[in-house]
Amino acid sequence: MDIIEDVLCFGGRQLRVKHTSESCHCDMVFSVFLPPQAEQGKVPVVWWLSGLTCNDQNFVTKAGAQRVAAELGVAIVAPDTSPRGDGVADDPDGAWDFGLGAGFYVNATQAPYDRHYRMYDYVQAELPALLAKRFPLDIERQSIMGHSMGGHGALTLALRHPDQYRSVSAFAPICVPSQVSWGQKAFGGYFGGDESLWLEHDAVALIEKSGFDKPILVDQGAADSFLQNQLKPELLEQACERAGVALTLNQREGYDHSYFFIASFIEEHFRYHGRFLSR
Numbered sequence: 001m002d003i004i005e006d007v008l009c010f011g012g013r014q015l016r017v018k019h020t021s022e023s024c025h026c027d028m029v030f031s032v033f034l035p036p037q038a039e040q041g042k043v044p045v046v047w048w049l050s051g052l053t054c055n056d057q058n059f060v061t062k063a064g065a066q067r068v069a070a071e072l073g074v075a076i077v078a079p080d081t082s083p084r085g086d087g088v089a090d091d092p093d094g095a096w097d098f099g100l101g102a103g104f105y106v107n108a109t110q111a112p113y114d115r116h117y118r119m120y121d122y123v124q125a126e127l128p129a130l131l132a133k134r135f136p137l138d139i140e141r142q143s144i145m146g147h148s149m150g151g152h153g154a155l156t157l158a159l160r161h162p163d164q165y166r167s168v169s170a171f172a173p174i175c176v177p178s179q180v181s182w183g184q185k186a187f188g189g190y191f192g193g194d195e196s197l198w199l200e201h202d203a204v205a206l207i208e209k210s211g212f213d214k215p216i217l218v219d220q221g222a223a224d225s226f227l228q229n230q231l232k233p234e235l236l237e238q239a240c241e242r243a244g245v246a247l248t249l250n251q252r253e254g255y256d257h258s259y260f261f262i263a264s265f266i267e268e269h270f271r272y273h274g275r276f277l278s279r
């Protein structure tokens, strides 16, 4: 494991780390922000899962979350969005919505993606274990959030591991991947035609099947160009209503899909998670 960047930020350390991933069978880079409180003892962790085309840096450089994380004393871990490197299969046409930068936080079962595209295991199991060993993090206190494809990742991981994550939130999540073209392309490529696997990674299907005993916080820009075709928060809202899940869906007039939207509301999400993460 190599620390390839170490920069002071709001009294904490913004690190970039390169390591060889056992899950993904390749070198991976992730970012971790350690708040000043990490000098004194272990701090809780908020996971940030990014969207299509991102790597570990988009959130770190654009969301402006370090100030509130430093105040609250929480670490932020931002993984990459896919495996990378020579020999990692990409979309056959080099498209931006599948393959590199678009791992969808699943373990692929279909060749040629099944060897490296194991982002689910990487985020849910491998990284927490590595982080607990190498950094002053209290891995018993984790919360998870993400954007777009990463919002899908955050919701599905939290729904499938309710004991691992104390709270979950999302910005503009892909709520029903099995019913929209981004998700259908990804799941078709990573899982093939086995629809039962698709539904295990679909937030709405998971809520319909098993409910959820925690609240969910979602912010959605009303001027997001992907809102109607790819994100469909209204289906999440209906599923939560039917299942009795406490969803707070903040519709933000005029905001788009970008990090300008995320930066505008990130503090609220951190304060929300902070309440679940304080002892």
Ligand SMILES: N[C@@H](CCC(=O)N[C@@H](CS)C(=O)NCC(=O)O)C(=O)O
Residues within 6 Å of the ligand: 050, 051, 052, 053, 054, 058, 062, 096, 147, 148, 149, 257, 258, 259
């Ligand atoms: N690929 C399209 C859109 C991709 C996109 O909007 N990606 C979102 C996540 S779904 C993102 O966070 N992009 C990186 C950024 O804004 O820093 C483009 O680049 O125009």
